[in-house]
Amino acid sequence: MTRAIPRVLSIAGTDPTGGAGIQADLKSIAANGGYGMAVVTALVAQNTQGVRSVHTPPAAFLREQLEAVSDDVAIDAVKIGMLGDVATIEVVGEWLGRVRPRVVVLDPVMVATSGDRLLVPEAEQALRELLPSAGLITPNVPELAVLADEEPARDWDAVVAQALAVSRGWGVAVLAKGGHLDGDLVHDALVDAAADVPVRALVAPRVDTTATHGTGCSLSSAVATWQASEDDWFVSVDRSKQWLTESLRHGAALRVGEGHGPVSHFAGLWSRGGVRTDVTGEWWERIAEVRAGTDADPFLTGLAAGTLPRGAFTEYLAQDAEYLHGYAEVLSAASALAADAAERAFWSKGAAECLEEELRLHESWTGGGRVEVSPTCEAYVTHLRSSVEAGYAEGVAAVLPCYWMYADIGLRLAAAATDEHPYRDWLVTYGDPSFAEAAAHARAIVERVARDADPATRERMWQAFRTSAQHERAFFAAPLTP
Numbered sequence: 001m002t003r004a005i006p007r008v009l010s011i012a013g014t015d016p017t018g019g020a021g022i023q024a025d026l027k028s029i030a031a032n033g034g035y036g037m038a039v040v041t042a043l044v045a046q047n048t049q050g051v052r053s054v055h056t057p058p059a060a061f062l063r064e065q066l067e068a069v070s071d072d073v074a075i076d077a078v079k080i081g082m083l084g085d086v087a088t089i090e091v092v093g094e095w096l097g098r099v100r101p102r103v104v105v106l107d108p109v110m111v112a113t114s115g116d117r118l119l120v121p122e123a124e125q126a127l128r129e130l131l132p133s134a135g136l137i138t139p140n141v142p143e144l145a146v147l148a149d150e151e152p153a154r155d156w157d158a159v160v161a162q163a164l165a166v167s168r169g170w171g172v173a174v175l176a177k178g179g180h181l182d183g184d185l186v187h188d189a190l191v192d193a194a195a196d197v198p199v200r201a202l203v204a205p206r207v208d209t210t211a212t213h214g215t216g217c218s219l220s221s222a223v224a225t226w227q228a229s230e231d232d233w234f235v236s237v238d239r240s241k242q243w244l245t246e247s248l249r250h251g252a253a254l255r256v257g258e259g260h261g262p263v264s265h266f267a268g269l270w271s272r273g274g275v276r277t278d279v280t281g282e283w284w285e286r287i288a289e290v291r292a293g294t295d296a297d298p299f300l301t302g303l304a305a306g307t308l309p310r311g312a313f314t315e316y317l318a319q320d321a322e323y324l325h326g327y328a329e330v331l332s333a334a335s336a337l338a339a340d341a342a343e344r345a346f347w348s349k350g351a352a353e354c355l356e357e358e359l360r361l362h363e364s365w366t367g368g369g370r371v372e373v374s375p376t377c378e379a380y381v382t383h384l385r386s387s388v389e390a391g392y393a394e395g396v397a398a399v400l401p402c403y404w405m406y407a408d409i410g411l412r413l414a415a416a417a418t419d420e421h422p423y424r425d426w427l428v429t430y431g432d433p434s435f436a437e438a439a440a441h442a443r444a445i446v447e448r449v450a451r452d453a454d455p456a457t458r459e460r461m462w463q464a465f466r467t468s469a470q471h472e473r474a475f476f477a478a479p480l481t482p
């Protein structure tokens with residue numbers, strides 16, 4: 001059964017750097033499984049270092065935006081962020097009273113992480129009066145102090161006491177947040193003076209990061225999204241906190257801005273395969289012509305049919321033996337460059353297998369003597385060597401076509417390996433499932449490397465891959481090319 005996707009509206013200000021405000025809300029809603037919508041209260045010229053200026057559109061236009069959404073869409077949850085001034089608060093309050101959304105989370109935004117004000121001081125009382133319109137409010141330590149009309153709390157007990165006072169005074173559940181306090185753990189608590197258990201604590205490890213811009217925005221949007229389906233504030237907050245802690249851990253890796261950077265809203269989704277990339281699959285499509293040309297080459301069609309002259313076959317094998325010496329050397333070089341132990345082992349094993357298995361088969365046909373290396377073979381090996389000299393990424397991309405094209409061609413050749421086929425033992429080797437497995441493993445490594453590479457490196461990988469594919473084709477064609 002599929003769960004309905006909640007339609008969640010954020011009413012908030014903007015952050016052009018995408019870490020806070022409405023931009024963060026939309027990412028958070030999506031990351032937590034909702035469909036995000038957005039009504040802009042204020043346009044904020046800000047970045048990770050601070051707020052430069054605020055432009056507030058006319059209140060009548062805010063009302064038009066709100067009505068455009070509610071006249072058309074059934075709203076499952078609302079998250080309210082920056083309201084900025086009294087006129088904005090009044091329009092939102094009036095709209096909430098009329099539309100009565102089932103879930104309302106109000107993040108009483110007053111001051112940004114950078115310390116800049118996002119609510120004019122004369123609007124503080126209007127914001128307090130809006131609190132009962134929400135099901136949950138999510139103030140940070142300084143905001144809670146303003147709502148409680150007290151000094152900012154210095155310890156967690158004081159935070160909880162203020163949250164209880166606000167909850168009792170305004171008849172609303174409060175998510176008290178301890179991000180602004182010190183300690184190896186961060187404390188939050190769901191505080192509801194009217195509940196059987198008025199204080200329910202949530203404790204999480206403190207992530208050592210400066211990427212905390214927009215945590216409050218992101219958290220409140222996540223809670224609104226979960227609450228639409230869970231209908232239990234504690235469960236919704238707990239789910240959201242788990243997501244936020246993981247997103248905080250990966251924020252710094254985004255390398256956005258010089259100040260307090262954003263959290264990585266989709267880190268969990270990305271690492272668990274939410275977004276699939278298929279770089280090598282795309283490369284494979286792009287060499288379709290080279291592959292078709294190789295398949296149609298008289299050497300391979302003759303090999304499959306068993307009509308290939310024996311001289312051409314032994315010439316091919318002798319050059320292939322020379323090639324495999326070079327190939328094994330390049331695989332060893334790739335192994336030496338691999339940072340990951342499993343990858344290092346894979347390439348070393350490949351190098352050893354080249355030398356052992358395949359050379360044994362070669363010897364049975366050619367007697368194992370060395371021959372003069374043909375220009376075609378020389379050119380291919382030179383390309384492989386220079387690729388691995390350029391780096392691990394280029395090296396592994398260059399060795400991939402040999403694995404992959406052989407496994408691919410091998411499956412078709414193996415199908416032609418009848419008992420009487422003159423080249424039977426050769427055809428069977430490349431149709432062996434272990435060969436296909438090794439090719440798939442090599443591809444998975446190259447895929448990982450390509451995914452992690454910067455665009456310039458990925459482009460060099462593609463060039464190395466394509467050139468190798470062209471060498472593969474030329475290598476098959478050589479024995480029958482006069």
Ligand SMILES: Nc1ncnc2c1ncn2[C@@H]1O[C@H](COP(=O)(O)OP(=O)(O)O)[C@@H](O)[C@H]1O
Binds near residue numbers: 113187
């Ligand atoms: N360094 C951190 N490690 C883990 N969680 C954090 C960290 N900083 C903030 N949080 C969490 O992010 C949420 C918002 O935190 P807080 O800083 O208190 O509010 P705001 O972002 O509104 O100023 C809270 O759930 C808090 O526990």
Ligand SMILES: Cc1ncc(COP(=O)(O)O)c(N)n1
Binds near residue numbers: 021044046213218
């Ligand atoms: C438009 C807008 N809304 C809210 C915040 C608060 O950000 P934080 O969650 O870091 O306190 C912000 N910087 N900008």
